[in-house]
Amino acid sequence: MSTDTDIPLRIRSALAEFLGRDVASIKPGDALRDDLGLDSLATIELLYRIEDAFDVEIPDTDLPSLVTVADVTTYIQRTAVKPPGSPSGTKG
Amino acid sequence: MTSRIVVTGLGVVSALGIGVRQFWDAALAGRSGVSKLSAFESMPMEAYRSQVAGQIHGFDVGQYIEGASAERVDRFAQLAMVATREALADSALQLDHEDPHRTGVIVGAGMGGMLIAEQEYHRVYEQLKPNRVVPNFIPMVTLNSASGALAIMCGAKGPNLTISTACSSSAHAIGLAREAIRTGRADVVIAAGADASIVPLTFGGFCSLRALSTSFNGFPEKASRPFSRTRDGFVMGEGAGTLVLESLAHARKRNARIYAEVAGYAATSEAHHMVVPREDGLEIAETMAMALRDARVRPAQVDYINAHATSTPIGDVVEIKAIKHLFKRRATEVAINATKSLLGHTLGAAGALAGIVCALTIDRGLIHPTINYDDPDPECALPGISGQAQERSVEVALLNAFGFGSNNASVVFKRFVP
Secondary structure (H helix, E strand, C coil), rough: CCCCCCHHHHHHHHHHHHHCCCCHHCCCCCEEECCCCCCCHHHHHHHHHHHHCCCCCHHHHHHCCCCEEHHHHHHHHHHHHCCCCCCCCCCC | CCCCCEEEEEEEEEEEECCCHHHHHHCCCCCCCECCCCCCCCCHHHHCCCEEEEHHHCCCCCHHHCCHHHCCCCCCHHHHHHHHHHHHHCCCHHHHHCCHEEEEEEEEEEEEEHHHHHHHHHHHHHHHCHCCCCCCHHHHCCCCCHHHHHHHHCCCCCCCEEECCCHHHHHHHHHHHHHHHHHHCEEEEEEEEEEECCCCHHHHHHHHCEEEEECCCCCCHCCCCCEECCCCCEECCEEEEEEEEHHHHHHHHHHCCCCCCEEEEEEEECCCCCCCCCCCCCHHHHHHHHHHHHHCHHHCCCCEEEEECCCHHHHHHHHHHHHHHHHHHHHHCCCECCCCHHCCHHHHHHHHHHHHHHHHHHHHHHHHHCCCCCCCCCCCCCEEECCCEECCCCEEEEEEEEECCCEEEEEEECCCCC
């Protein structure tokens, strides 16, 4: 079960691994495109990994709202964390 | 060098109909060839983000071509064979009277034999019997199986080539067919485009790329909407188109009917990104400018543009930006349409089908509508784009086609004036 506290770090770690950078260099306020240099394809590749890691599916219509690292974190916290005993959303 | 190359035959296999007449009548009427995606056997179809496609339903190659040869190639090559048969009949070429080494075939194909590919991949991994891969797998899956099948069907012994540049493949096939004739390698070249890859893995791949429309799954005919504010990705299509190109001297000698002249061509790379165009549109503008220079035509002389316009949020804006940059005030006067609004995106077939539309537009003086253009995006809107068919004499037409891999093509067609 993911918890609220480890989601931000896991997302920053996933980004760090994807970008080949130190996790400390990735700030919640960083914009995926303008600060981290992810183009649209790279963003989709990253979100694919995050979908897998948190067992969520991010519909195309939600993509425009995911501008910063914090946006992704909030989105995953909202959609991935299920109440205790929930049968789904427990992967990872 | 032979300077003038003309189009003398056309053939179409499309989601709007099999045959040029069926396709063209439906196009002028603004009908959509897009429908709900057919089920992939036991695949849970609801798991696909996009559930619409421009499919050719009920296609049976045996209705059009006798014998086993057509049944032993993959669907994309079958579509190419049927389109080519029509184009040859339309051209009235008597191939048995031609020097076979002066007749070539150039096919544009983006994906290749994906039906057999997915079927056999699935089988070999599921059954773990590599010795049971069908013997015809390799000849069917290879990208050049369509050009091979066409050359065999036609007895064409000249250049037999396949161009694979994703969605611009068959625009290059037309351009390179022209060059093969201009440089004296052939008198006649059959230029075709074909793709048929609406199959579970490939369709899923385009879904994962977030390239396809997902907001109109309940309204398939609305999903392909180039230049519209609410466009949200392209619709995957399939089909084939064939143009018979020949030197003017050759066409004259046999008193052929001429649709149009292929007057210019440009091939460029943006050297930028595998799937995203440069947002300033400058490389697209340069590609169009190069093709017009090759045709010795000024931008102000262009009457009609068959836009690449796939209905993606970025692509349509970039193309219009490029058109405005190159054409300046003429951008507000030129007629523009998007054939993909009708068929979805037929990938490797798109350039050939667009070339056929250019030839018919010049020949008939009619511009097919861009359907679903009911809520124009202010960044794309131009006066020459219309949801209705337009009657207009077209002397010069420009075809745009852009492909993954940072690839651009433009082809210029002119009314044939003796």
